[in-house]
Amino acid sequence: MGRMIAVANQKGGVGKTTTSINLSACLAEKGKKVLLVDMDSQGNTTSGLGLEKNELEKTIYEVLREEISVENAIVEIEDCFGNLFLIPSNRNLAxxxxxxxxxxxxxxxxxEKLAPIKDQYDYIILDCxxxxxxxxxxxxxxxxxxxxxxxxxxxxxxxxxxxIYTINLIQENLNPSLEIEGVVFTMYDARTNLSLQVVENVKDNLNQNIYKTIIPRNVRLAEAPSHGLPINLYDKKSSGAEAYHLLADEVIENTEK
Known part of the structure; x- marks a missing residue:
């Protein structure tokens, strides 16, 4: 049965979409069949994988409105090892x-909408x-x-x-099996003391699983979405690609536990 992971933080600009795209692509490269669902009306995951979001007529919005089946909305991402699929989004989702x-x-x-296809994928990643x-x-x-x-x-x-309070509420009232997969640090700048202090501060104050992998601030990682490519296809030797490969390894290890 596929593992469904929501990538979430109510703060903008923390690397949700970057993580959703690149974790999914690295899992796909490792032979896992992955469905990425763009749940954001900005559609940045969709355009970051090379689709022209505002020309699409089959998106997660039409699925939620029961205008089309979930199978009808799925797009295969070409050149991504035959393992990465997307349910796109655009401004209609607002x-x-x-x-x-x-x-x-x-x-x-x-x-309810994703239930019929959950078993067809190793991972379903939801970009919130x-x-x-x-x-x-x-x-x-x-x-x-x-x-x-x-x-x-x-x-x-x-x-x-x-x-975390919201996650706990959902556990209590809607989804008792929901757990925190883990916290991943993004945009780490090794040149500043601040990045190191933040990591130490969160580790000291947060009683949650924290991934060993830390995603660096990386120019190639920032450039990749404008080319419609995940980092492991845009520049597989960059520090960003290396970090997301390591994160994918940790996610797989978590799943196998």
């Missing part, structure tokens, strides 16, 4: 937050929007675990307690 509120069992709609709204709640209700990217900056711990 309307789903409001529409879901009027639906019966609104927190379970995504889970930077908010704790109904789309993120749906993603966490559907998932086995939550992976939390944290930027190495002064306010890293701000908002994290709110996210």
């Amino acid at each position: 309307g789903a937050e409001i529409e879901l509120i009027t639906s019966e069992n609104m927190q379970y709609i995504l889970k 929007p930077p908010a704790l709204g109904m789309l993120t709640v749906n993603a966490m209700t559907a998932s086995d675990s939550v992976l939390v990217p944290i930027q190495c900056e002064f306010y890293a711990l701000d908002g994290l307690s709110q996210l």
Whole structure:
């Protein structure tokens, strides 16, 4: 059965989409069959994998509205080892937050839609929007675990307690088996003492699994989305590609435990 992981943090700009894309691509390179679901109306995961998001007519929005089946929305990402697939998103998804509120069992709609295909993939990665709204709640209700990217900056711990509180609420009320997959540090700058202090501070204050792999601040990693490629295809020898390969190894190891 496929493992479903929500990549979530209500803060924007912490590396959620970068992590979703590159972790998925590195898992695919390691022979895992991966479905990436873009749950953000900004559609950055979709454009970051080379699709023209605003020309798409089959997205996660149409799936949630029951206009198409989930199978109809899946796109294979070419050149990605035959193992990476995407359910894309675009600005239409912004309307789903409001529409879901009027639906019966609104927190379970995504889970219900993904259930028929869950067993067809080793991993289903859900890239959540930077908010704790109904789309993120749906993603966490559907998932086995939550992976939390944290930027190495002064306010890293701000908002994290709110996210953990939300995860605990979902565990208690909607998805008892949900767990925190782990915290991954992103945008680490080895040249600054601040990055090191943030890592130590979070480790001291957070009673959660923290990945050994730390994602560096890397120019090639920042360039890759504008070329519509994950880092392991854009520059496989970069420090960013190396880091996401190591993160993929840790995620696989976690799953096997």
